[in-house]
Amino acid sequence: MLARTADNLYWLARYMERADYVARIVNTTRRLAALPAARGPDREEWRSALSSTGALEAYTEARGAVTPAGAIDFLVFDPANPSSIVNCVDAGRANARAVRTALTAETWDTINSGWLELNRLRGARVDRTDSEALGQILDLAVKLSLDVDGCSYRTMLRNDAYWFGRLGLYIERADNTARLLDVKYNILLPETEVVGGTLDYFQWTAILRAVSALTAYNWVYHDSVKPWLIADLLVLRPEMPRSLISCYDNIQRFLDAIARAYGRRGASQRIARHVLTRLENTSINEVFSGGLHEFITAFVEDNDRLGAEIAEQYLIH
Amino acid sequence: MPQAQYFDEMGARDTPRAVYAQVARWLAEAPAQLLESRRLQAELMFRRMGITFAVYGDNEATERLIPFDIVPRVIGRSEWNALEKGLVQRVKALNMFLADVYGKGDILRAGVVPSELVYRNAAFRPEMVGVPVPHGVYVQIAGIDIVRVDERDFYVLEDNARTPSGVSYMLENREAMMRLLPDLFAEHRVSPVEAYPNELRACLKSLAPRGAGADSVIVVLTPGQFNSAYYEHSFLADKLGVELVEGRDLFVRDEEVYMRTTQGPKRVDVIYRRVDDDFLDPLAFRPDSELGVPGLMAAYQAGNVTLANAVGTGVADDKAIYTYMPEIIRFYLGEDALLKNVPTWRCREPDSLKYVLEHLGELVVKEVNGSGGYGMLVGPHAAKDEIAAFARKLEHDPDNFIAQPTLALSTCPTSTPEGLASRHVDLRPFVLTGADGSRVVPGGLTRVALKEGSLVVNSSQGGGTKDTWVVDDPVAV
Numbered sequence: 001m002l003a004r005t006a007d008n009l010y011w012l013a014r015y016m017e018r019a020d021y022v023a024r025i026v027n028t029t030r031r032l033a034a035l036p037a038a039r040g041p042d043r044e045e046w047r048s049a050l051s052s053t054g055a056l057e058a059y060t061e062a063r064g065a066v067t068p069a070g071a072i073d074f075l076v077f078d079p080a081n082p083s084s085i086v087n088c089v090d091a092g093r094a095n096a097r098a099v100r101t102a103l104t105a106e107t108w109d110t111i112n113s114g115w116l117e118l119n120r121l122r123g124a125r126v127d128r129t130d131s132e133a134l135g136q137i138l139d140l141a142v143k144l145s146l147d148v149d150g151c152s153y154r155t156m157l158r159n160d161a162y163w164f165g166r167l168g169l170y171i172e173r174a175d176n177t178a179r180l181l182d183v184k185y186n187i188l189l190p191e192t193e194v195v196g197g198t199l200d201y202f203q204w205t206a207i208l209r210a211v212s213a214l215t216a217y218n219w220v221y222h223d224s225v226k227p228w229l230i231a232d233l234l235v236l237r238p239e240m241p242r243s244l245i246s247c248y249d250n251i252q253r254f255l256d257a258i259a260r261a262y263g264r265r266g267a268s269q270r271i272a273r274h275v276l277t278r279l280e281n282t283s284i285n286e287v288f289s290g291g292l293h294e295f296i297t298a299f300v301e302d303n304d305r306l307g308a309e310i311a312e313q314y315l316i317h
Numbered sequence: 318m319p320q321a322q323y324f325d326e327m328g329a330r331d332t333p334r335a336v337y338a339q340v341a342r343w344l345a346e347a348p349a350q351l352l353e354s355r356r357l358q359a360e361l362m363f364r365r366m367g368i369t370f371a372v373y374g375d376n377e378a379t380e381r382l383i384p385f386d387i388v389p390r391v392i393g394r395s396e397w398n399a400l401e402k403g404l405v406q407r408v409k410a411l412n413m414f415l416a417d418v419y420g421k422g423d424i425l426r427a428g429v430v431p432s433e434l435v436y437r438n439a440a441f442r443p444e445m446v447g448v449p450v451p452h453g454v455y456v457q458i459a460g461i462d463i464v465r466v467d468e469r470d471f472y473v474l475e476d477n478a479r480t481p482s483g484v485s486y487m488l489e490n491r492e493a494m495m496r497l498l499p500d501l502f503a504e505h506r507v508s509p510v511e512a513y514p515n516e517l518r519a520c521l522k523s524l525a526p527r528g529a530g531a532d533s534v535i536v537v538l539t540p541g542q543f544n545s546a547y548y549e550h551s552f553l554a555d556k557l558g559v560e561l562v563e564g565r566d567l568f569v570r571d572e573e574v575y576m577r578t579t580q581g582p583k584r585v586d587v588i589y590r591r592v593d594d595d596f597l598d599p600l601a602f603r604p605d606s607e608l609g610v611p612g613l614m615a616a617y618q619a620g621n622v623t624l625a626n627a628v629g630t631g632v633a634d635d636k637a638i639y640t641y642m643p644e645i646i647r648f649y650l651g652e653d654a655l656l657k658n659v660p661t662w663r664c665r666e667p668d669s670l671k672y673v674l675e676h677l678g679e680l681v682v683k684e685v686n687g688s689g690g691y692g693m694l695v696g697p698h699a700a701k702d703e704i705a706a707f708a709r710k711l712e713h714d715p716d717n718f719i720a721q722p723t724l725a726l727s728t729c730p731t732s733t734p735e736g737l738a739s740r741h742v743d744l745r746p747f748v749l750t751g752a753d754g755s756r757v758v759p760g761g762l763t764r765v766a767l768k769e770g771s772l773v774v775n776s777s778q779g780g781g782t783k784d785t786w787v788v789d790d791p792v793a794v
Contacts, residue, residue, distance in 0.1 A: 002560050003577045097367065098542050101555040105366075112367045160579060262580050314579040 001102070006164040007315040008099040012111075013152075013168030015092035018053075019085050020145035021176040023138040025049050026075050026085075028210040030131075033068060035202060045206075046071035052183040052210075053083050076137060077122070085141045089118050092148075104155040107148060114144035160261060163254040167310060170254070174247035174303050177234055180210060182296045188227045190288035204230055211242045231292060232284040244299060248276040251306070258314070268309040275302050324467045325739060326390060326729040335791040336393040339504045344388065344730060344737060352387065352732040355497045359385050362496070368489055368548055384781035385490060386731050387497060390742060390763040394508075397759055397787045400463070400471055400746070403655030405755045406646060408459045408748045411478055411633050413649040415455035418632060419445045429648050430641045438638075439686060440479075440631025442594060444601060448618050450627050451524040452752045457625040458517070458589075459748040460484075460762075463656070465727040472657045472724065473642070474743060478634035479626060480591050483762040483782075484747050485549035488513060488556070490784040491760070508759035508787040513747070514556035516758060520751030521557075521587045524623050529586035535559045536576060538567070538590040540608045545777075550591050557589075564592070569612030572619040587623045594628050636685045636719050637663060659724060664715040673720040674711065677704050680720040681772075682711065695772060697723050726772055729783065731765055741766045743774050744785065759787035 029049040047066045050056040058081055059066065059074050076085045093115040100108050121137050149169070156162045181188065187203050204225050208214040213233060220237060221229050237243050252272045259265045287295045328334035333341035363369075363382050392400075417424050418435050419442075425432045435441055460481025462474040491510050495502050518535065525533035539550035541563050554561035566576050567585065575582035590597065596606040601614035616622045632638065638645075640661045646654045662669035662680075673680060682694040694707045711718055728739035746761035763783040764774035774780040 001579055002562060002566050003579050004563070004566050005560070006579045094542070097547075097551075099561075100367070100551050101561050108367065109365055113365050116364065164579075258579075264580075 001160050003315055005099045005102050006160065008095040009102060009161055009165045010168035010315060012092050012095040013165040014172040015088040015095065016145045016148045017169050017172040018083055018176070019088035019092065019141045022053050022075055022083060022085050022088065023141035024210050024212065025053055026072060027138050028206050031209070032202060032206045048183045049075065052180045054179060055081050055083050072134065076134065085137065086118065086122060089115055089141065089144065102161045104151065106155045107151040110147045110151045114140065114147065160258055163257050164314070166254045167251060170247045170250045171303060171307050173242060174244055175300065177211065177242050177244055177247070178296050178300050178303065180207060181231065181234055182293065182300070185293045185296065188231045188292060190285065191228045201225060213240060213242065216240055228284055228288065231287065235287060236279065236282070236284055245276070245279040248272060248279060252276050266313045268306060268313050271302065271306045271309055275306070323725050323739070324465060324727040326727050326742070336391050336788055338791065340389060340391060340501070343501050349736070352737070355387050356732055359387060359493050359497055362493060383486065383776045384767060385493060386765055386781050386783045387494065388730050388732055388783065389494065389786045390729050390783045391786045391788055393790045394787060395790050401757045403471070404461055404746055404748050404757050406650065406652065406655050407461060407473065407476070407642065408456060408750055408755050410642070410646040410649050411459065411476060412453060412455050412750060414645050415627070415630060415633050416453045419448065419629065424645065424648055427648065429644050430638065434637050435632055438632050438635055440629065440635060442629030444614060444618070445627070445629040449620070451526060451623055454524055454750050454752070455627040455630050456633070457520055457524065457750050459750070460745045461748060463744045463746065464724055466725050470657060472659045474659060475636070476634040476639060478630040480593065481745070481747070482546045482549055483745055484513060485552040486782050487747070487760055487762045487785065490782055494784045505786060506789045510758050510760040513758045514553065516749050516756060518557050520749045521589060521625055523752035524625070525586045526620055526623050528621060533586040534584060535587040535589065536562045536585050538562055538564070538588050538592055540592050540596070546591065553589070564607070564609045567610040569610060569616050572616045572621055574610065574613065574616050574622045585622060587625065589625045594631065597628065636683055637665070640719065659721045662720040664711060664718040664720060670715045674708055677708060679723065681723050682707065682718055682720045685717050685719060695723065723772065729765065731767070733767070738769065741772050741774065742783065760785045
């Protein structure tokens with residue numbers, strides 16, 4: 001297939017996944033910010049929302065002090081923020097339009113309809129703090145991402161067009177989960193350090209909610225929310241679809257499919273195998289003893305390197 | 318309702334033409350809201366599918382819908398057969414003319430067509446002189462614009478031999494009709510149009526260059542997603558089952574064309590290009606073009622890739638050459654033209670210019686190289702000062718213009734916000750030419766001027782489209 005087509009499919013999936021993630025972060029943060037001040041955390045929640053979507057620096061540069069309204073506007077509507085929801089949907093749709101021949105009619109229809117609906121909501125919304133309209137947009141972003149994913153899964157041929165889309169999705173997802181963990185590493189402490197109280201409890205459940213893992217947590221651990229188990233769930237549990245290990249399991253699978261079809265392996269297959277092996281051969285205690293922050297930083301670097309290697313190997317010629 | 322001076326495709330309300338009998342009955346019986354609700358459904362469907370086009374210079378709506386009218390345009394089988402013969406004849410002559418002007422130049426030496434009209438034509442490509450093309454086919458895809466003025470007569474309004482567009486609407490309009498009005502559809506025996514992509518693929522394959530494998534690689538070359546016809550480009554690539562490429566996806570090495578794939582370079586044999594000559598190759602034509610492929614022209618001249626349509630076909634669909642089409646057909650085929658030309662004054666001829674200037678108020682004046690309805694004067698609809706301004710333009714550069722009488726374009730019942738009304742239509746059938754000759758998929762794009770009384774059907778000027786049905790002739794009872 002055309003290298004540019006593969007590139008568009010890869011980025012289409014990344015943008016859809018990112019729109020979903022940003023919407024979930026905004027939703028969770030609104031919930032957290034609505035807690036009574038006495039029980040809620042300090043007013044840092046919007047700062048960490050910006051940070052966990054990689055937008056804090058751009059925000060500070062453009063707007064200065066973090067305010068809730070400013071953060072929401074930046075994360076949802078601002079065209080100057082490449083990761084804002086409207087930007088993700090616009091860019092996703094532009095990528096889809098560039099390669100609509102590589103998409104099934106259902107997938108294209110889903111993306112295009114979602115984009116039209118977002119434009120309608122965007123146009124109708126006069127007051128940017130109108131929480132009902134905002135809720136609709138956040139729901140739309142989550143649903144759009146799910147629908148596009150479902151359409152691809154159910155209707156696309158299992159060939160390289162599908163595999164490059166899946167790669168984009170899991171690389172983006174791994175990046176998102178890792179960033180979320182990194183922003184919260186100061187409250188995700190090992191079993192040996194007893195800390196926290198109600199305040200941290202809300203923070204911990206917020207993390208789980210952000211990746212819709214609160215119910216999953218209960219099913220996996222049958223235990224009250226403990227920070228080290230949250231880290232375990234999001235890093236090492238293969239049954240958790242947003243965990244780093246699950247993402248890399250998929251990444252390796254789809255890179256292998258491509259390598260088999262093309263009859264050639266390369267650097268990206270090697271990196272993916274290396275990262276997956278490391279995740280498979282570690283425990284959450286080992287992660288904590290080396291430092292969660294250090295572990296995540298190294299992971300994000302590897303993930304970035306893999307993204308660059310996939311581009312080099314397949315997407316740019 | 319049908320004004321007496323125009324031929325109406327359906328005929329009078331109470332005595333419809335035979336091919337329209339069922340449509341007329343349906344229109345008479347359908348509840349008033351049905352048309353409107355189907356129209357809205359169609360619009361929603363087109364919008365969701367992204368069947369849009371861009372209008373240049375229109376920042377407000379970079380993606381607009383071409384209005385679709387759900388009252389079909391019906392053509393009887395015998396009428397169609399006659400039309401088809403004329404179209405095939407015309408395209409055959411166009412191809413022979415191109416082979417001649419880029420070859421020996423017989424027609425110019427015989428004085429049938431003035432040499433300067435060819436050699437001084439901006440669309441003439443000296444790069445093509447002496448360059449053979451597979452099977453002498455220059456125009457693989459032609460769109461011939463036809464208008465009807467009465468029961469018998471079809472006129473050719475314009476030949477489009479460069480990169481004619483609109484065929485996706487022919488196909489999508491049919492899909493829409495089958496979904497929206499299945500009952501009406503079932504009452505007719507409508508010739509299918511869906512074979513078009515297969516025919517196109519076969520015709521492109523038959524013209525693959527030497528050195529192409531048994532399974533030659535075809536691509537569709539688009540200027541990109543901001544081009545007005547991008548939807549059509551992607552639609553065609555999809556239906557053909559081939560890659561939709563942009564210039565940056567291709568490169569030339571050793572006079573062969575390759576596309577950049579995830580598995581490295583892959584040789585390309587046939588390019589159905591929807592990029593104009595000027596932008597095809599910055600080394601050969603406009604150096605500032607970023608849409609093209611450096612070296613493409615050299616690969617083409619070396620015979621290692623087939624371009625559809627060929628480079629330089631614009632010299633044949635020029636409005637000045639158009640006026641010579643009857644003579645061109647006679648010169649190559651020894652036959653009279655089956656399809657009439659609209660009587661045309663060539664403003665380059667002093668007598669004609671004089672006549673045109675004196676009758677501007679009655680005539681349609683067009684630029685020889687214009688397209689899309691831009692830069693033309695429709696005399697009967699123009700204000701006094703517009704006519705005066707146009708006269709100055711005309712006197713300044715008469716060679717650049719032709720004039721035609723305002724044709725009594727036929728009308729067709731059309732659904733409008735005020736109810737059913739007569740609107741003027743034309744027809745663009747698509748003629749495909751491969752190694753084994755030409756064929757026409759029965760149907761085409763009917764364009765309709767949605768403004769009351771308007772004769773301008775171009776989509777860039779607010780025209781709409783209709784599904785075109787070629788139906789079996791009704792059996793006389």
